[in-house]
Amino acid sequence: xxxxxxxxxxxxxxxxxxxxxxxxxxxxxxxxxxxxxxxxxxxxxxxxxxxxxxxxxxxxxxxxxxxxxxxxxxxxxxxxxxxxxxxxxxxxxxxxxxxxxxxxxxxxxxxxxxxxxxxxxxxxxxxxxxxxxxxxxxxxxxxxxxxxxxxxxxxxxxxxxxxxxxxxxxxxxxxxxxxxxxxxxxxxxxxxxxxxxxxxxxxxxxxxxxxxxxxxxxxxxxxxxxxxxxxxxxxxxxxxxxxxxxxxxxxxx
Numbered sequence: 379x380x381x382x383x384x385x386x387x388x389x390x391x392x393x394x395x396x397x398x399x400x401x402x403x404x405x406x407x408x409x410x411x412x413x414x415x416x417x418x419x420x421x422x423x424x425x426x427x428x429x430x431x432x433x434x435x436x437x438x439x440x441x442x443x444x445x446x447x448x449x450x451x452x453x454x455x456x457x458x459x460x461x462x463x464x465x466x467x468x469x470x471x472x473x474x475x476x477x478x479x480x481x482x483x484x485x486x487x488x489x490x491x492x493x494x495x496x497x498x499x500x501x502x503x504x505x506x507x508x509x510x511x512x513x514x515x516x517x518x519x520x521x522x523x524x525x526x527x528x529x530x531x532x533x534x535x536x537x538x539x540x541x542x543x544x545x546x547x548x549x550x551x552x553x554x555x556x557x558x559x560x561x562x563x564x565x566x567x568x569x570x571x572x573x574x575x576x577x578x579x580x581x582x583x584x585x586x587x588x589x590x591x592x593x594x595x596x597x598x599x600x601x602x603x604x605x606x607x608x609x610x611x612x613x614x615x616x617x618x619x620x621x622x623x624x625x626x627x628x629x630x631x
Contacts, residue, residue: 513563
């Protein structure tokens, strides 16, 4: 579910919304660094005073912007989206996944505007939307257990706990954005997870086979008996190690 083994070409074909979102935020971040994108940053960053004066697009546009000096921030959000976005995109469908991402990011930005009293507080980043995805998964863990197996539930729960701890420990983090993005994911989950099927890699392969008019046996994965479970725990600890390294490096970049 969270272990990516598709080729780059297949990843783009199977998960076009995730691919587009990652590409947009990386391209915009590079444009801001190089100069041409600085007007986009100035016009799109979340600033409470400007939102209060009617610039309501700033409740959405910060999702696609990142601090030009925060390379670890944009890389962490992109990495998280690549890791946790594909399963939800397949389960919910392209349009619903895009709505989940935008609405949870919007929720984080909206409550940052409502709760934070500082008129000149500036916030950017996709973290609210990323935590919105975590909210969807945690709803599965507690209320839709048939949609996520035990191993993946442990992975996403561990990552969420680490992420929340880092939210309160690291300076310069939009705590409200993280918390209300997560709450937004929990609130939207009953609607967007209604009548969805669990993630299954064979659906991607079936789709590819149908394009080539090749018959595909959906039970093929069960017949192969690939020992996935023995790789899950090492993969989890590798990812946890990456989070720790990113958190430490984030203090210097």
